[in-house]
Amino acid sequence: MTNDQNNNIGQQIHRWASSIKRDVIAVWIAARDARTPKYAKILALLVAGYALSPIDLIPDFIPILGYLDDLIIVPLGLFFVIRFIPPLLMAEFRVQATEISNRPVSKTAAAIIILIWLGLAIATIYFISTHGSHNIQSYRTMQKIALQSDQQ
Numbered sequence: 524m525t526n527d528q529n530n531n532i533g534q535q536i537h538r539w540a541s542s543i544k545r546d547v548i549a550v551w552i553a554a555r556d557a558r559t560p561k562y563a564k565i566l567a568l569l570v571a572g573y574a575l576s577p578i579d580l581i582p583d584f585i586p587i588l589g590y591l592d593d594l595i596i597v598p599l600g601l602f603f604v605i606r607f608i609p610p611l612l613m614a615e616f617r618v619q620a621t622e623i624s625n626r627p628v629s630k631t632a633a634a635i636i637i638l639i640w641l642g643l644a645i646a647t648i649y650f651i652s653t654h655g656s657h658n659i660q661s662y663r664t665m666q667k668i669a670l671q672s673d674q675q
Contacts (some may be wrong), residue, residue, distance in 0.1 A: 527573060535553050543598060543601065544624065545603065545617060545620045545621055545624060546601050546617070546620070546624055547570075547574040547575065547597070547601065548570045548572055548620035548624060549613065549616035549617045549619070549620035550567045550570055550574075550604050550605070550608075550616070551567070551571040551602070552576070552616045552619050552620060552623075553567045553608050553613070554567035554568045554615045555573055555610070556612070556615065556616070558612055559608060559612065560607060560609075562607060563604060564606035565606075566600070566603060566604045567604045567608070568621060569600070570597070570600035570601060570604050571599065573596065573597065574597045574600070574601075577675070579592055579593070580592050580596070
């Protein structure tokens with residue numbers, strides 16, 4: 524294979540992946556739109572929810588199989604959902620999805636969200652470390668009292 528052929532294949536894969544990403548967003552929009560038929564909404568919610576969820580049927584850390592579900596299940600689900608949505612409506616959802624994808628990403632907002640999660644994690648660890656040992660001691664004391672009352 525020449526470099527031109529490799530670049531062409533790479534560009535085709537990139538276009539395909541971009542269209543999948545756009546269609547996942549479009550299907551998510553379709554699921555929330557009143558004009559979408561009910562059966563398409565339900566399927567759209569399932570497919571978009573699965574595609575956007577961090578939980579996979581086959582975890583990604585399993586070699587080869589981990590990514591196969593993303594390469595097969597999501598495109599197959601999109602294929603069926605798109606068939607149930609009227610073409611003009613789907614075209615409108617794709618335009619909206621493209622606009623959403625082209626919006627700038629706020630790194631400041633991402634940093635703030637990460638700091639909030641980090642703060643909650645630290646507060647949880649602090650709470651458990653300061654109050655958790657008291658609960659264990661209280662539990663042991665209650666066990667001793669229960670054993671003493673059983674022996675009497």
